[in-house]
Amino acid sequence: MSPPAFDYYWEDFPVGQVRDMGRHTFTEQEIVAFGRQYDRQRFHVDPEAARETLFGGLIASGWHTCAVAMRGMCDAYLARSACVGSPGLDSLKWLKPVRPGDEIAFRARVLEVRPSSSRPGLGLVKFLWDAVDRSGEQVLAMEGWQLFERRANPDR
Amino acid sequence: MNVRADSLLYWEDFTPGEVVEMGRHTFAEDEIIAFAQQFDPQPFHTDPAAARQSIFGGLIASGWHTCAIGMRLMVQNYIGRAASAGSPGVENIRWLAPVRPGDTIRYRRVILEARPSGSRPDLGLVRSRSEALNQRGEIVMTMEGWGMFRRRPAGAQ
Secondary structure, rough: OOOOOOEEOOOOHHHHHHEEEEEEEEOHHHHHHHHHHOOOHHHHHHHHHHHHHOOOOOOOOHHHHHHEEEEEEHHOOOOHHHEOOOOOEEEEOOOOOOOOOEEEEEEEEEEEEEEOOOOOOOOEEEEEEEEEEEOOOOEEEEEEEEEOOOOOOOOO | OOOOOOOOOOOOHHHOOEEEEEEEEEEOOOHEEEEEEEEOOOOHOOOOOHHHOOOOOOOOOOOHHHHHHHHHHHHHHHHHHHHHHHOOOEEEEEEOOOOOOOEEEEEEEEEEEEEOOOOOOOOEEEEEEEEOOOOOOOEEEEEEEEEEEOOOOHHHH
């Protein structure tokens, strides 16, 4: 039998496990670039106009924060895992604006695991993925599921 | 909508039960790969050959890409002219079917509920469900969420 092709299978995500997903500093340039491409609201694309809004200045699109979290997740574990996708997220909260220069740390905590009832070779993991700024305040919190292949041989 | 197309939309203009078409987008293979290389580098999003060997049998778009394009269309065709004050978040994002190269996805939004903000008399909240459908009419993604909008000031059109 060939050796496992991945570092992480369903069994490698025990409940309570916490994993660091890296840090990212959001620059004004990239906030504006993402905003222009996907979320052209003035508080995401125009530093001048953003000052007149409720937010008092430029803030990153919430989808930008999510996309960067996804990249951190891929680099931290997902790209080396036997992940076969995600059925979705139960909740996604944008708790605090992300502003130019903010350094955001991303992390994953395993909340729940269960084997797939319909696919015996697969298992589900429920994660809390969150992001905090330098003062430790949460800016993003997402709860959702990922589907992984199970190890064919649990002793491996 | 019950307001002129060129006027600013306030909280009062979002009517529960209303369905708003937000436009459509055809996902090209190169943009699926470009988005994923930046934000979601898993082989079934970035590598057509590896994707054929995966459970999906071919390249599929990142679910975040489907979300981001929905946001773009919503701003272009809908809330770009609204007095939007952002969103506290969304719930129940479901990626129900893969989006593949060449798929044309249309997005629509159903207004579920509208209520004034408890803490900010100048703001109101709108709860809506977004749906994305492919060219065969299959729902590929749904989500629900709250948006915050300014309330119409006295005297505004």
